[in-house]
Amino acid sequence: MIGKLCAALLPGLPLLAGGVGLLLPRSSKRAAIWLAVSSTGLVALLALWCAADALGSFGVIGVKFTPIDLSFTLGSFGELDVTAVLRLDGLSALVASLVALVALAVQVYSIAHLARDERYVPYAAQLTLFTGAMLLVVSSADLITLLIGWELMGLCSYLLIGHDRTNPAAPAAARKAFVVTRVGDIGFLLGVVLLGAGAGSFNFDQLGSASAATQTAAGFGLLAGVLGKSAQFPLHTWLPDAMAGPTPVSALIHSATMVAAGVYVIARLDAIVLSSDAVRLTLATVAGVSILLGACAAATNDDLKRVLAWSTVSQLGYMLAGFTVSSPIAPPLFHMFTHAAFKALLFLGAGAVIVAVGSSSMARMGGLRRSMPITAVCAAAGLGALAGVPPLSGFWSKGSLLALADAAATSDGGASGLAGAIVLGCGTLAVPITAFYCLRIWLLVFGGSYRGPAAPRDSGWLTLGPLIALTIPTVLLGAVPLYGQLGNWWAAAGANYGAGALLPGEALTPLLDGSLVVLGAALAWSLWHRNQRDPARVFGRAQPILADGCYGDAMQRALVVTPVLAAARMARAVNEHGVDGAVRGVGLAVRSAGGVVSRGHSPLARYVSFAATGAVGVALLMLLIAGITA
């Protein structure tokens, strides 16, 4: 009973609080703060309690090993029942606690960050709704509930990215984010439809009864949706533009919601999505491209937020690539956890820096280690984790993925080995680039001397608090035994999700990674330390191309946007001149015929004359038909 209540409250509480928050008047800021923070905090506590229970410490709820399902029938379409199922198990409880904790940090941070924003009230409500939508994705155990959460999250991201009415880029960025992810969702929707039609049910547990061909086709479809939400090539283009949204929103989108949803869906449905080698290889390739593309673009951009956005593309690539080389889902999920912590930290830190400096261009920063020491230390931890510096969290999570890729490439044959080789190649190549851009960020923002006009200083505790709180897992998440516990839990939870051996004990990979990190960092340092100039100049003429994301936007415009708009124009022209033209022609003919019959000008007279003409027509037609049928 209490378990079912928890299953309902995890997504239900924030969704309800978000809905109520939307109804609050603009002026009731205090109530909005109270509602948003308390509901997110409560959900975080609840999720932590469930997770602790799932990991076996208390055993109060009874989640451990026996997932709790809460289901209600939404309706029946003929023989097909649509039953919403909310599932509380170890996986959902763990990810839910991650989501809720990061959301809590973001909510607290937003109080100060949007202190002077007159649209804070709807903002806070939308953020809560966003959290609730992600928790709905996390809790779902059927495709329809998943789709509801999935699309609701898309809507909330749209609203939040477009939040800033004074930023002329915001409405276009918001629209782009929704449309690009929705293009991926064509596939997602079709995948849901295919599985529903093929398996006769939307329940995760029954999807396996769909035929192998259906599973492969649906796998491609769901994958398209995942690529959109997780900002992977070629549907990554919305993410850098989404930086037009408020920085705390970016922090949430890039860590525990939105992009994480794609990863989570693959984790939940890997038996379906990755059931065929074709999907597996496609994902490995796409993720490999994203890893490199994101790293290169991050290394060459000047805008601090865009750099971080591109690094998200790259890191999400690691996670998704991880699923193709690892049959247990824990290693890629572990990277999702560590990444959520350090990326949220980095975005919140960037927000503090941008507010202090008054610009998001790194060319106008520098020397902030003196004026913003606490932020500088937190950012150093976050960047170190992102680069994979031991013993910070990112080192463990990324390292284990590369080790798994190595194992797959060397020991597995066929598609799995090929996927391993692709992931290992792209992943290892990106390690020094990542280290390069991480050090570059720190040096340009915090190193050297200040280059901007404003007088920056460390922010208040409402801003620093979440930063410091996020620094703790950034540093320690690799060292705490969570990984082992998670692994044990998976191993025990058994066959459902394909648990198996976790970390291959390859000693060589971490050493190799470590030396590559040093290499990349050394390059950045050597280019910077003499004259404090941007190390990105090492890319030479390729720099603007890489910073642009290798013409991704231009290609998208040329290949999709322009043709669709041309088709729209053509459809309108054909419609107005062709179809309607024919109708008007017939109308003119009829009118002149009607004019012969009746000279009446009033509408009524015309109607009567028309009806009379019609009656004659009816009689003729009936005679005709009677003649045929007789």
Add this chain to the structure above:
Amino acid sequence: MSGRTAAIANVLLVSTLVVPALAALVLPLCRLVVARVVALLACLWTLAASGALLVGHHPARSAVDPWHEVDWAWVAALRLRFHIGVDGISWPLVLLTSLLVACCVFYLIFGVSGDQAEAESQRRIPLLLSLVFALQTAMLGVFMSLDVVLFFVFFELTLAPMYAVIAGWGGPHRRPAAMKFLLYTGLGSLLLAIGVLLLVSAAGTADLTQLSAPGGAGLSHYTQLAVFVLLLLAFAIKAPLWPLHTWLPDAHTQAPTVGSVLLAGVLLKLGSYGLIRLTLPVLPEAARSAAWLLGAAAVAAIVIGALVCLAQTELKRMIAYSSVGHMGFVLLGVASAAAGSEIGLQAALLGNLAHGVITSLLFFLVGSVKDRWGSTELTACVGLAARLPLLAALLCFGAVASFGLPSLAGFWGEAFSMLAAWQQVDVWWRLYATIAAVAAAIVVAYFLRALYYLSKASDHPTDVFPENVPQAPSSTTFSLKTPGGRLAEPLTAGELLAVVPLVLVTLVLGVWPGGILSLSAGAVAAIISGAS
């Protein structure tokens, strides 16, 4: 059910037709104050009576198994019987009609801001209300008819009041638009007349209960086909199905708000309802053989509707055109149903209802924009969200519901008509489903394009279609027409009363479609199994 409750139910049933008819007759004679009271009482009574008809509902055992029915001889010479009733397929539409008429009445009698310039339009409100009630009588009559001749009579009766509403209260080009509506849909009625007469003379009865018996009316193959083609054309014009839709954008764009609402919310449903009630159970064989064609036309409507919307520059016209695509989804469901899918029929019924609610909501809101800003050109709506946040938020809700966000009403019909098409194990049907899914993304794109203009802050609009920009009316053109103070005028009580019920219904239908689905399940199963 005891005799007394049955009698009460029958009184209620008849009153849903008689009360609006009486109101329509009385209202033109009333002064404004009296007219308001009369209209309010009439619409509330009809709404309550329509809702109360749910009491005593039972699962249908056959395609037409009404919960309540009245069967009186009327014109014996024409074998015309006054045979009306409600069942799980018609009741939701009856309630929808009564709800939308009530919303329109609220909008008309509470929505006026007391502007002295509108004294003239105030004076004519009783007449408009009378036409709305006349329309309600006819529309409810169509949904409740259990006699095909009666069905035709009511179907035809909807034309004149709608024509008068457009021609009398419409925009600057109202007369040609109204005439086009009248002639085009009049042509549809004509075809329907022929089809119905042919059907009745061939089958020997006009009673839908008998016509819808398992296996259909028992007509010969060629007669079935002839009747089917006639009925299909008639209903395709009404629904409207591309390429027979071109009366719709003009009528909608020129019609006053209540006209657009009833046109999109109810009149289009006469087409889809006719297909479901008259063709599927009565002419199953013909329907089955034409299913693929109907499916192809539906998909063409979905795609072309979406593309045309993407190229529109005016909000009201865009929403009008969006109906073509949405009704395309409904007809895709009907087509799958004709091919034997229960899911398709349920999706069509639900999509029908959802479209009625959501598009009406959008038309009310666009009407509010037009009243305040004088123009609904997209480029003229720039900055609306900053001045009228509530209206913009509601428009956003309507748009989001309209493009089928899961958890709102529009989603179910669209997703499950795709699913029904996919379930026809046939490569063409699967292609239909895939194309429909792609078009659904274009629907998102055009609604977001419209919202983009509303939420923009800049005074220098840019468009994805550069040629559209110079056509934008400059701010002075419309500020002349409407006093500057109205630009940011908050929503009136009448507007809110009209809009809020629709928002709530959208939410309820979205979160819990099962209630409506279970009402129609029996009849749907009977229609599909009777057809096979």
